[in-house]
Amino acid sequence: MLFDTHVHLNVSQFDEDREEVIARAKEAGVEYMVIVGFDHETIPKAIELAEAYDYIYAAVGWHPVDAIDMTDKELNWLKELASHPKVVALGEMGLDYHWDKSPKDVQKEVFRKQINLAKKVNLPIIIHNREATEDIISILKEENAREVGGIMHCYNDSVDYVNDCLEMNFYISLGGPVTFKNATFPKEVAKVVPEDRLLIETDCPFLAPHPNRGKRNEPAYVKLVAEKIAELRNVHYNELSEKTTENAKRLFGIN
Template sequence: MIFDTHAHYDDEAFDGDREEILSGLREHGIGTVVNIGASLSSCGTTLALAKRYPFLYAAVGIHPNETGELTEKDMDWLKQIAGEEKVVAIGEIGLDYHWDEPEREIQKKWFVRQLEIAGETGLPVVIHSREAAKDTLDIMKAEQSRISGGVIHCFSYGVEMAREYLDMGYYLGIGGVLTFQNAKKLKEVAEYAPLSRLVLETDSPYLSPVPERGKRNSSLKLPYVVKALAEIKDVSEEEVIRQTAENAVRLYRLEGKESGWQNPGLPRILPVGAGFELCRKTGSREDYGEKTGKSKTDH
């Protein structure tokens, strides 16, 4: 079954049918989901979702665009909830220079501080890096000794940067952008990187794959990404699902967890588009492809 390593089901885009979507995922071939926190409030709702659904886990962290008013008290709280049983990572954290707000030094300060929390808790990290390749890599290298692995979410750089992170032991997150016609760099990275170092993600409700681009995304659309990656790697879709799920389990250290992921053996494959009736009932806005507000996370 497919493992979605990065989603935001706490987003308001799912307020109308969140229960219906989540309750139907497993019967449509989605075995496990990690819901990712991006703000103080979303970390709380993410944890609540993880406690409600056995197949759903939580990552807690503050997205760089949300760091402007953080305090050390907030970091104490973040470290506390990071100890909850269903929390499997610190993230998404990192740098985002697209908006350049908050200012870069503030983003760097809280990025490093959250990497420290990851080191203190022994959790892997989910890294957001947008238009900040050098600074992100420099910080990751400087803090490497304290970090316990992780994933570069929605990888958007070239092969040379991919090599740097792969050499450091990180996984690369691959999602709907892989299906975009103009995603030349990402397709080159997907061809270059070993399948054993790639994981699938949606960034739901954003970055829906072609031919659903611009509409609300969900884990149900990952078969499009599976198909694209299988073609690039010249392997079967079954192999992509099996290998990326095993990678995700190693990334988030879920092997043997009673409430969630279990090795399913030969994965169940659904036709591309199966189950989409669940995610087409609402959310046909055209702004789900590229987020337009500073408070939204899109990489």
């Protein structure tokens, strides 16, 4: 039993074979997945897919790269969608200092607004972090995000920041990079995260794990992530898959 906590089956890369991709995931043992919507196009599609499949859920948020496009209208839209029975989290949200479409101060403002919305609607948050760790941790602390907690999505930082995240009621989610030959940080983190705070994901169609690196990622490949983490932690694959599924269900409030 596997739970892929972060997929983007709502993007155009899956338009030709979405149903087949979902079927392959089931065959690989993926019992649950959360489709993450992050803008005007992907949010409705995430809801649509969650409504179509019993075992698929949705998260809705505004991506930091597009923070400059978010107005109060979008924030109110997210607030309305938060009450949907298949919406289990707000996100992905956060900071992305790699791209320069949205100024840093705008990203920070939009991030804070979404954290506060999550506290109002009592949903966990999914954090996107690219080259902005110090600022993200500061904002999460300042806005008391531990009230709702959430996920550090596709964690790719030093183990030095893990305790900060755990203390703020966040889970650590690892994806394809943990299988990459030269990816030191994810491997180190995989060994130290407490078993009750560990999650797995694909972030498909991005970051396909070895031996599919460079190809389109898909939820079925989360099994490769789980296998690698089980190896690194020296535990049985079944134990790892069951524990990470249990963790995700607890976080998202899924029975």
